[in-house]
Amino acid sequence: MDEPDQPPTRAPLFRELLPESIVLEESTPDRFGDDLSELTEGEAALMAKAVAKRRREYTAGRVLARRAAARLGLGPIEVLPREDRSPGWPDGVVGSITHTKGHVAVALARAEAFRGVGLDVEQSEPLKLRLWDMICTDEDRAMLARHDEPERSLLAKIVFSAKEAAYKAQFAITEQFLGFSAMHIDLDVPNARFVATFRQEAGEVFRPGDTLVGRFVRTERLVATAVVIER
Ligand SMILES: CC(C)(COP(=O)(O)OP(=O)(O)OC[C@H]1O[C@@H](n2cnc3c(N)ncnc32)[C@H](O)[C@@H]1OP(=O)(O)O)[C@@H](O)C(=O)NCCC(=O)NCCS
Numbered sequence: 001m002d003e004p005d006q007p008p009t010r011a012p013l014f015r016e017l018l019p020e021s022i023v024l025e026e027s028t029p030d031r032f033g034d035d036l037s038e039l040t041e042g043e044a045a046l047m048a049k050a051v052a053k054r055r056r057e058y059t060a061g062r063v064l065a066r067r068a069a070a071r072l073g074l075g076p077i078e079v080l081p082r083e084d085r086s087p088g089w090p091d092g093v094v095g096s097i098t099h100t101k102g103h104v105a106v107a108l109a110r111a112e113a114f115r116g117v118g119l120d121v122e123q124s125e126p127l128k129l130r131l132w133d134m135i136c137t138d139e140d141r142a143m144l145a146r147h148d149e150p151e152r153s154l155l156a157k158i159v160f161s162a163k164e165a166a167y168k169a170q171f172a173i174t175e176q177f178l179g180f181s182a183m184h185i186d187l188d189v190p191n192a193r194f195v196a197t198f199r200q201e202a203g204e205v206f207r208p209g210d211t212l213v214g215r216f217v218r219t220e221r222l223v224a225t226a227v228v229i230e231r
Helices: 041-045 052-071 129-135 138-144 151-174
Strands: 023-027 093-100 103-110 114-123 183-188 193-198 211-218 222-230
Touching: 023 052, 052 093, 052 103, 093 151, 103 114, 103 222, 114 151, 129 151, 138 151, 138 183, 151 183, 151 193, 151 211, 151 222
Parallel strands: 093 114
Antiparallel strands: 023 103, 093 103, 114 222, 183 193, 193 211, 211 222
16 A cells, blocks of 8 residues: 655554454564564575565564564564465464554464464555445445545545455465455444454355454554454
């Protein structure tokens, strides 16, 4: 997504969205260098040709993942992207990485307790009109129509973010790519929660009508969503 020029935020965003047993690390990508020195050889090799912004956000994700792993009692971990670009976590853990201008977050948890976790952070701006057709199903539009502008377009951005968080959480289980029409989102705005309902099968695990539950938070600059799938 496009990211307007603005100062970084350092306020914690995701903590209230996740159970305490999920380890969370948050920061801002600007705090990390682009010289690849904090990466393993394998991680760094993949960033050799990347631009500075990408090097920073990738480094931030890896450094925070190592901090989270240490807090979970794991040794130093290497987080190489898999072929599908999802983060390659060590056996026995599930996790998620998200970054945008001004914020980066990593969640990590023991797989005995959680099947999947998905985080997403976006700039708190209206969803661009040209993206509505790609992101919103008829059910999403009907839900959003219950809200007036300008709130409606900001909530549409949360729908977008909720779909990305739900997608990441389910991917740990199904390893299946899903387009934005695969789920619809019901936002419970007063309680800052949402339900993502599958509209199609996913990985022979989820069926149409199955649901994932998530939470969201918005600040002046950012929106953040999280989906946790417990065992
Ligand atoms: C993968 C995707 C969700 C990432 O979201 P984004 O807003 O572009 O970027 P974020 O910063 O939030 O997340 C990027 C991180 O997601 C992680 N990621 C990438 N693919 C992933 C996947 N399939 N599953 C879980 N995590 C994934 C990576 O760790 C990546 O960071 P890194 O490259 O630095 O390691 C998005 O690019 C995408 O492909 N969306 C289409 C699929 C979708 O959302 N469908 C909706 C179904 S209803």
